[in-house]
Amino acid sequence: MIEVQNLTKTYGSGELEVKVLRSIDLKIDSGEFVAVTGPSGAGKSTLLYQLSLLDEPSSGEVFLDSIKTSELSQVQKTAMRLNMLGYVFQDYALLPELTALENVALLMLMQGHSREAAYKQAEGALARVGLSDRMHNLPSQLSGGQQQRVSIARAIAHHPTILFADEPTANLDSTNGHVVMQAFLDLHKNGQTIVMITHEDDYAKYAQRVINLKDGQIIEDSKVA
Amino acid sequence: MKSLPKLLKEYVFGFRVGWFLAVRQIRRSSKWTTALIIFIMVLTFLNLVVVSGLLLGLISGSFEQFRESHSGEVIVTSAPGRDYIENSPGLVSFLESHSQVKAFSPRYQTSGTILGTLTSLPRSNERPNQMGAAIKGLDPEKEALVTNFASSVTQGGMLDGDESGYMLIGANLLKKYSSFADANIPGLDLLADVDVGSRVRVTVTSKGGGTLIVKEFIVKGIVKSKVDEISTRVFVTGADLKSLLSINKEHFQEIAIRTEPSYAEALVADINGFMGSSAARTQTSLDAIPQFLRDIESTMGVLGNALSSIALVVASITIFIVIYINAVTKRKLIGIMKGVGISPAAVQFSYLIQAIFYGLSGSLVGLLLTFGVLEPYFKNNPIDFPFSDGILVVTPAGAAIRVAILIFVTIIAGYLPAKLIVRKNTLDSILGR
Numbered sequence: 001m002i003e004v005q006n007l008t009k010t011y012g013s014g015e016l017e018v019k020v021l022r023s024i025d026l027k028i029d030s031g032e033f034v035a036v037t038g039p040s041g042a043g044k045s046t047l048l049y050q051l052s053l054l055d056e057p058s059s060g061e062v063f064l065d066s067i068k069t070s071e072l073s074q075v076q077k078t079a080m081r082l083n084m085l086g087y088v089f090q091d092y093a094l095l096p097e098l099t100a101l102e103n104v105a106l107l108m109l110m111q112g113h114s115r116e117a118a119y120k121q122a123e124g125a126l127a128r129v130g131l132s133d134r135m136h137n138l139p140s141q142l143s144g145g146q147q148q149r150v151s152i153a154r155a156i157a158h159h160p161t162i163l164f165a166d167e168p169t170a171n172l173d174s175t176n177g178h179v180v181m182q183a184f185l186d187l188h189k190n191g192q193t194i195v196m197i198t199h200e201d202d203y204a205k206y207a208q209r210v211i212n213l214k215d216g217q218i219i220e221d222s223k224v225a
Numbered sequence: 226m227k228s229l230p231k232l233l234k235e236y237v238f239g240f241r242v243g244w245f246l247a248v249r250q251i252r253r254s255s256k257w258t259t260a261l262i263i264f265i266m267v268l269t270f271l272n273l274v275v276v277s278g279l280l281l282g283l284i285s286g287s288f289e290q291f292r293e294s295h296s297g298e299v300i301v302t303s304a305p306g307r308d309y310i311e312n313s314p315g316l317v318s319f320l321e322s323h324s325q326v327k328a329f330s331p332r333y334q335t336s337g338t339i340l341g342t343l344t345s346l347p348r349s350n351e352r353p354n355q356m357g358a359a360i361k362g363l364d365p366e367k368e369a370l371v372t373n374f375a376s377s378v379t380q381g382g383m384l385d386g387d388e389s390g391y392m393l394i395g396a397n398l399l400k401k402y403s404s405f406a407d408a409n410i411p412g413l414d415l416l417a418d419v420d421v422g423s424r425v426r427v428t429v430t431s432k433g434g435g436t437l438i439v440k441e442f443i444v445k446g447i448v449k450s451k452v453d454e455i456s457t458r459v460f461v462t463g464a465d466l467k468s469l470l471s472i473n474k475e476h477f478q479e480i481a482i483r484t485e486p487s488y489a490e491a492l493v494a495d496i497n498g499f500m501g502s503s504a505a506r507t508q509t510s511l512d513a514i515p516q517f518l519r520d521i522e523s524t525m526g527v528l529g530n531a532l533s534s535i536a537l538v539v540a541s542i543t544i545f546i547v548i549y550i551n552a553v554t555k556r557k558l559i560g561i562m563k564g565v566g567i568s569p570a571a572v573q574f575s576y577l578i579q580a581i582f583y584g585l586s587g588s589l590v591g592l593l594l595t596f597g598v599l600e601p602y603f604k605n606n607p608i609d610f611p612f613s614d615g616i617l618v619v620t621p622a623g624a625a626i627r628v629a630i631l632i633f634v635t636i637i638a639g640y641l642p643a644k645l646i647v648r649k650n651t652l653d654s655i656l657g658r
Contacts, residue, residue, distance in 0.1 A: 054655070078566055078568060078569075079566070081564065081566040082566025082567075082568075085566075086565075087561075087565050093558065093655075095246070095562070097246075097249045097252075097253040102245075102249065106242065106246075106567065107565060107566060107567070109241060109242050109245055110238055110567050110568065111238075112234070112238050138253070
């Protein structure tokens with residue numbers, strides 16, 4: 001599903017060069033729920049950006065579904081993000097002028113679905129995260145936990161092959177954090193491949209596999225019991 | 226290389242999502258912000274239309290007054306070097322039978338001197354209180370059917386066709402009322418102490434030549450207008466002037482004709498066809514206006530266009546800034562949209578549609594204000610300029626062209642900032658770098 005070979009990411013050059021990722025090799029199978037952990041500055045988010053095609057590695061290769069992503073154009077990458085990948089951002093990243101339903105339906109509209117089909121699919125996704133009764137609310141009318149669940153619904157509504165989540169619980173209290181993690185767990189049980197960044201062990205435990213990064217290198221890659 | 230149908234499909238989906246986003250962003254954004262942007266667009270539109278419209282209106286106002294108070298749509302005058310319109314009775318009959326002629330007012334005209342002080346003789350070193358002027362004889366009833374000349378009577382009353390021995394005198398001939406009274410122009414001696422009720426003495430030369438004819442008139446009213454043909458003339462009834470000049474035939478010097486403005490050119494051709502072009506000078510109202518005034522109109526047009534161009538530049542910068550700020554404040558969201566797979570084209574479309582919405586709304590409100598408020602207002606309350614009553618000149622076609630220009634500028638000014646923001650690196654936008 002995801003294969004990373006000798007992935008390196010460097011910022012700056014010369015004396016100011018900072019190696020954020022150092023020769024990462026990694027393989028994630030279909031249906032896995034992987035948590036990437038590590039202290040601040042370990043390179044967790046940078047790794048996620050490379051895997052999710054939001055950034056380009058300095059060297060090395062990322063294969064998604066056996067596709068060599070370095071050979072894709074920006075337009076092809078955008079299309080791949082639209083059709084294959086799903087994203088959950090730390091700060092929800094919902095469009096404030098769109099209702100929960102509209103936020104979720106947006107990607108399906110972009111895919112070319114009819115308004116009715118997109119809304120129906122969005123309603124289904126919102127129902128899966130327990131927000132059927134809030135679908136016509138604007139983000140400003142929802143709590144942080146509810147907004148993050150809308151964000152999850154948006155990420156899964158178009159049935160992505162891989163779901164990426166960048167510290168999805170960072171802005172939530174403990175109760176809402178566990179609600180969101182439960183949502184991820186439910187998705188995983190239905191076969192969804194998930195790659196999640198977190199720096200909190202409590203939430204990492206929801207995953208079936210934890211990859212621990214430090215100074216841009218994988219120092220531990222273990223299955224959760 | 227993408228196939229055309231695939232590219233087209235992407236743009237169609239992009240436009241659909243752009244529309245979806247734009248409609249909701251407009252509908253759910255701050256009402257005050259939307260109102261402010263539309264207000265700016267209204268001002269921009271008015272700047273485009275009203276400034277040039279008023280500049281043109283300064284001159285067009287005088288054209289309109291010339292037509293309304295003096296010439297009618299068509300005016301026939303004596304041919305150059307001739308004393309009167311040849312075959313005047315024939316022309317009158319022709320006009321009476323012409324289906325497109327609504328009314329006409331034949332006028333006599335001669336020149337003479339007006340003596341303002343009859344009771345005492347000037348001292349040896351003083352010039353007499355008199356001045357030369359063109360004297361027109363008209364039929365008040367016929368004149369009322371062609372022009373609004375009667376409304377130029379600002380003091381006293383209008384002439385009556387049944388009475389004799391009365392005159393109207395142009396305000397610019399009188400020291401008391403003339404705009405030039407305090408100008409001390411060499412050679413310009415205005416009549417002093419003449420007002421409504423004054424008795425004046427008119428001296429003209431008989432048509433045969435040589436003989437001086439003198440008659441006294443009572444000033445019945447003062448006529449004041451921005452049209453020189455009124456404010457620097459003396460008016461008596463046609464019957465009075467005809468008897469003064471001992472004319473037996475209807476030898477008119479001027480005939481003002483009322484017809485449909487759209488038929489004016491054709492009527493000139495009809496009259497020329499009937500009379501022959503050498504028998505009289507037949508002109509539309511516009512052609513009868515002095516060339517220098519038309520030159521001023523052209524200059525005002527150029528000036529108006531120059532000011533409009535500046536207004537357009539200001540408008541485009543305004544729209545650019547509005548859209549740019551709007552896009553910059555949403556840079557992170559734009560990055561996220563791109564990140565999750567929304568095409569850059571869709572985001573650009575959304576900003577473009579918003580820009581067009583603001584441009585159209587501003588133009589629509591501007592049109593309503595222009596045609597519903599400003600144009601009628603300036604028509605009823607013209608700007609008082611020394612040589613004309615300034616109105617607002619704006620035509621539906623002219624306004625439509627300006628709307629099109631404004632929308633075009635809006636599209637360019639809306640597209641560029643959206644493009645600038647959208648082309649930024651997606652991750653940099655998401656991370657706010």
